[in-house]
Amino acid sequence: MAVKVRIPTPLQKLAEGKGEVSVQASSIQDLLDTLEKNYPGMKERLCDSTGKVRRFVNIYLNEEDIRFLSKEETPLKDGDEVSIVPAIAGG
Numbered sequence: 001m002a003v004k005v006r007i008p009t010p011l012q013k014l015a016e017g018k019g020e021v022s023v024q025a026s027s028i029q030d031l032l033d034t035l036e037k038n039y040p041g042m043k044e045r046l047c048d049s050t051g052k053v054r055r056f057v058n059i060y061l062n063e064e065d066i067r068f069l070s071k072e073e074t075p076l077k078d079g080d081e082v083s084i085v086p087a088i089a090g091g
Contacts (some may be wrong), residue, residue, distance in 0.1 A: 003031060003076050006083040011046075014039045028059060029072040031082060046084065056087040 002022050007015045015021055016039070023038065025031035029051070036043035046057050052072065053059055059066045060083040066074045076082070 002078055004079075004081045005031065005035070006081070008084055008086050010086060011042060011084070014042050014045075025076050027072070027076055028053075028061070028066055028074045028082070031076065032072070058085040058087060059083070060085065 003025050005021050005023055007019055007021060009019070012019055015035075021035075021038070023031060023034045025034050032043050032047060032051075032053075035046075046053060046059075048054055053066070061069060061074055061076070062081055063083075066072070
């Protein structure tokens with residue numbers, strides 16, 4: 001199933017400069033693994049050593065935070081849109 005993934009500007013250099021990619025994935029975990037396979041180095045920036053999404057990385061499925069769904073186990077279906085949004089701190 002094709003899922004559209006929006007890549008944040010700081011990670012676009014890993015995604016061949018693309019701001020949006022399409023991947024085949026059945027869950028958020030599958031999506032993260034596929035991103036790593038297609039764009040090496042992506043997963044280590046998004047996930048900790050246990051494979052969980054880092055605290056400062058927000059992932060949205062169709063504009064809903066996966067933390068309020070099933071986290072990395074959140075299922076995906078054809079046509080879903082996933083946005084990766086790194087937290088931004090400022091002062």
